[in-house]
Amino acid sequence: ISGILDVYLIYQTMLFIPFYLQDEASPAALTDLCLTYVSQNLECFCVKRPDGSLCFREAVLFPQELADQLLAKMATEGLLNDSTVGIFRNCEYLRLRRACIRTARISAEAFQRALCPHRLLELDAARVNADLTIPDILQGLATNKYCQESLQRLVLTGLTMSSLEEPIRYRFSSLQALRSLSLANVDFYDSGLVDVCSLPRLESLDLSNTSVTNLSPLLGLKERLRSLTLHQLKRLEMSTAQLLGVIGQLDVLQHLDISDDKQFTSDVARQLLGHPGILPALVSLDVSGRKQVTDAAVKAFVEERPGMTFVGLLATDVTGEANETQICEALRRYSEREGFVREALFHLFSLTHVMEKPRPDILKLVVLGMRNHPATLNVQLAASACVFNLTKQDLAAGMPVRLLSTVTQLLLEAMRTFPNHQQLQKNCLLSLCSDRILQEVPFNRFEAAKLVMQWLCNHEDQNMQRMAVAIISILAAKLSTEQTAQLGAELFIVKQLLHIVRQKATQGVVDATLKFTLSALWNLTDESPTTCRHFIENQGLDLFIKVLESFPNESSIQQKVLGLLNNIAEVGELHGELMVQGFLDHISNLLHSLEVEVSYFAAGILAHLTSRGEEAWTLSPSLRSSLLEQLHNVITKWPTPECEMVAYRSFNPFFPLLECFHTPGVQLWAAWAMQHVCSKNASRYCSMLLEEGGLQQLEHVHAHPQTHKDVKMLAESILDSLQRHRARTGQPANTHISRRPPTQ
Numbered sequence: 001i002s003g004i005l006d007v008y009l010i011y012q013t014m015l016f017i018p019f020y021l022q023d024e025a026s027p028a029a030l031t032d033l034c035l036t037y038v039s040q041n042l043e044c045f046c047v048k049r050p051d052g053s054l055c056f057r058e059a060v061l062f063p064q065e066l067a068d069q070l071l072a073k074m075a076t077e078g079l080l081n082d083s084t085v086g087i088f089r090n091c092e093y094l095r096l097r098r099a100c101i102r103t104a105r106i107s108a109e110a111f112q113r114a115l116c117p118h119r120l121l122e123l124d125a126a127r128v129n130a131d132l133t134i135p136d137i138l139q140g141l142a143t144n145k146y147c148q149e150s151l152q153r154l155v156l157t158g159l160t161m162s163s164l165e166e167p168i169r170y171r172f173s174s175l176q177a178l179r180s181l182s183l184a185n186v187d188f189y190d191s192g193l194v195d196v197c198s199l200p201r202l203e204s205l206d207l208s209n210t211s212v213t214n215l216s217p218l219l220g221l222k223e224r225l226r227s228l229t230l231h232q233l234k235r236l237e238m239s240t241a242q243l244l245g246v247i248g249q250l251d252v253l254q255h256l257d258i259s260d261d262k263q264f265t266s267d268v269a270r271q272l273l274g275h276p277g278i279l280p281a282l283v284s285l286d287v288s289g290r291k292q293v294t295d296a297a298v299k300a301f302v303e304e305r306p307g308m309t310f311v312g313l314l315a316t317d318v319t320g321e322a323n324e325t326q327i328c329e330a331l332r333r334y335s336e337r338e339g340f341v342r343e344a345l346f347h348l349f350s351l352t353h354v355m356e357k358p359r360p361d362i363l364k365l366v367v368l369g370m371r372n373h374p375a376t377l378n379v380q381l382a383a384s385a386c387v388f389n390l391t392k393q394d395l396a397a398g399m400p401v402r403l404l405s406t407v408t409q410l411l412l413e414a415m416r417t418f419p420n421h422q423q424l425q426k427n428c429l430l431s432l433c434s435d436r437i438l439q440e441v442p443f444n445r446f447e448a449a450k451l452v453m454q455w456l457c458n459h460e461d462q463n464m465q466r467m468a469v470a471i472i473s474i475l476a477a478k479l480s481t482e483q484t485a486q487l488g489a490e491l492f493i494v495k496q497l498l499h500i501v502r503q504k505a506t507q508g509v510v511d512a513t514l515k516f517t518l519s520a521l522w523n524l525t526d527e528s529p530t531t532c533r534h535f536i537e538n539q540g541l542d543l544f545i546k547v548l549e550s551f552p553n554e555s556s557i558q559q560k561v562l563g564l565l566n567n568i569a570e571v572g573e574l575h576g577e578l579m580v581q582g583f584l585d586h587i588s589n590l591l592h593s594l595e596v597e598v599s600y601f602a603a604g605i606l607a608h609l610t611s612r613g614e615e616a617w618t619l620s621p622s623l624r625s626s627l628l629e630q631l632h633n634v635i636t637k638w639p640t641p642e643c644e645m646v647a648y649r650s651f652n653p654f655f656p657l658l659e660c661f662h663t664p665g666v667q668l669w670a671a672w673a674m675q676h677v678c679s680k681n682a683s684r685y686c687s688m689l690l691e692e693g694g695l696q697q698l699e700h701v702h703a704h705p706q707t708h709k710d711v712k713m714l715a716e717s718i719l720d721s722l723q724r725h726r727a728r729t730g731q732p733a734n735t736h737i738s739r740r741p742p743t744q
């Protein structure tokens, strides 16, 4: 036990398993998955008390460790608030011992009612919201005598000390069992230190970045204090001699941290190292960031103390970041100190030049820094550069998906936090632009597409523009129909993409940017009438005709342009816009293209327009019959394409076309399209067709006396595929035809 206590005093471990110790390559632990489920779905298990707080509906008895873990999980995932913390009010069923409410947002009252009735051993309230101050916590703890007597470890990092109106009524010294206390980043002054130093059991104290000016009260702890952390004491008013005079009397001190990232000129480190016999029990010393430290002094100091296990030398004159081992140790150890994290990331970046193997262990440490300092630009900047190098090309393949998922979410958060920082946005886009990430890793693609789009609207850098549209085109293909519709409905997105197409058409350049932009527009208009309308309202049609004219021999461009125009043609209310002689001339020309990919989409546009019947046709009737005839002739001559020409999200747009018994050309196109995708990917499209009620409709077409023989043949072929698919999978035919109402 004393060994364990040492480790715990020295490293100040968190209560939950630190992120960097989790193995991202294995599946999450079952306990963890269960706790995540419970914490994210609390309302399903709970009833609300009159004050709005939650309470488990049934008496569920949690093992005590699990209760601790549930609380920590809710806190770290941002789910702990006045309402949800209510489940812990019942301390018979959910017994807390090691309570972690890091970064939670709860009020003093909720804290008191839910946490203070427990007989806590530990409380970690680091960086909770400003509504819960240190006096609130002390006052809450004072309401339970048992808790006051049991609490051994208290972490108050980053909290507010003062409630200026009230005199301090609750004191640390009432926590008689306290052994470890962290007050880092607290507005904590000398008067408080006197109070703290009267604690009878205190062994570990962290005063980093507090406002104490004089450390003499520490002498009250001289027989007990084993761990003392004095990182960056900005207001200290002691000479080096006075400081060492106090520290030198702490006879049992094992861990001392006098690091500093503000590079004060004090020579305390040099003096300490050169002070013979001082602190004989020391095993760990941190002088990172201190100048005037020399190799010889460090060596002599360590030799004099054979028990030393650690000397922190980051950013000193002695190398503390010379190799990977040291940099990684710095990232782990200083993950809460932004200045050191930035420094370590900076050195890590230069190391990534020589990394040839995937290093998930290092990427995890980068993630740790990003997580802990979301609002610190310099950290995010250095971290995003490291992420890019660590996940570049083949390296990403060796990274666990869960880790990449976390990284990606953090990159998006950085993009959101610093929308106008060019270099940061660049780093993030570069990292995102990875096949593995875009295709395989789960993250919020909708959010990502929006962020990338926003960036695109404000910048014209050619390389970045190409990357941004590439990302958007891949993301757009992976969003749900509702999401693409929602994205496309944002007017600025369509405008910006059309703007890029216009630039390229004017320059007469066919490049990757143009292709990606057209793909993105194609996907965004899919089953989204609003996006289609934006397209028309922003002169998209004229522009796309211009593109067709500008690149008459580029079938890959033609295919994308016509694919998008197919989406427009699916929207009945926009048909009027397409009934223009010049436009139809173009399309009927392309219908005769030798490339089936081009001809297919031209045919689709004509099929949709002619399907409306003669009364809706505003041009000459003879043109309509001629087009229908050409349509029929062309389709029967198409060869079987080698690969899938198009991906469909549903067959809904095809069903109305199948009902056009008076125009076999139209029916033929719809049947050909279905047959095409079903033969290329039966598992995907046959099951989609069955689900959408396609079986009944095709049987109807097949049996109908008016059906043209060419259509019949295709219907038969699709029915065969469906039959085989059902035999293989046992999927039932959906008799409930849930068809989207036709868009009028």
Ligand SMILES: *[C@@H]1O[C@H](CO)[C@@H](O)[C@H](O)[C@H]1NC(C)=O
Binding pocket: 078, 079, 080, 081, 082, 083, 084
């Ligand atoms: C508390 O958090 C839960 C889960 O995130 C949320 O559903 C609820 O609206 C929040 N309640 C309050 C009062 O903030």
Ligand SMILES: *[C@@H]1O[C@H](CO)[C@@H](O)[C@H](O)[C@H]1NC(C)=O
Binding pocket: 185, 186, 187, 188, 209, 210, 338
């Ligand atoms: C130092 O503490 C103050 C509060 O006293 C806080 O505002 C500041 O952010 C802290 N500095 C760092 C680097 O955490």
Ligand SMILES: *[C@@H]1O[C@H](CO)[C@@H](O)[C@H](O)[C@H]1NC(C)=O
Binding pocket: 323, 324, 325, 326
């Ligand atoms: C890094 O340096 C330390 C101290 O010299 C040494 O112990 C360690 O093995 C080195 N690590 C690597 C990977 O070279």
Ligand SMILES: *[C@@H]1O[C@H](CO)[C@@H](O)[C@H](O)[C@H]1NC(C)=O
Binding pocket: 352, 353, 354, 355, 389, 392
């Ligand atoms: C890391 O980035 C730098 C700067 O872009 C580059 O020179 C270096 O080759 C990259 N290293 C790796 C492993 O990709």
Ligand SMILES: *[C@@H]1O[C@H](CO)[C@@H](O)[C@H](O)[C@H]1NC(C)=O
Binding pocket: 552, 553
């Ligand atoms: C485009 O194709 C036509 C017919 O195949 C050909 O006559 C013409 O020269 C081509 N134009 C260009 C710019 O390649």
Ligand SMILES: *[C@@H]1O[C@H](CO)[C@@H](O)[C@H](O)[C@H]1NC(C)=O
Binding pocket: 680, 681, 683, 684
């Ligand atoms: C068929 O579609 C499924 C589901 O979309 C996909 O996972 C699979 O890779 C596709 N198969 C082929 C051969 O394209």
Ligand SMILES: CC(=O)N[C@H]1CO[C@H](CO)[C@@H](O)[C@@H]1O
Binding pocket: 477, 518, 519, 520, 522, 523, 524, 526, 560, 645, 646, 647, 648, 649
């Ligand atoms: C549903 C949809 O429109 N998918 C298209 C998205 O863009 C890619 C690339 O251009 C096409 O292949 C898909 O058919």
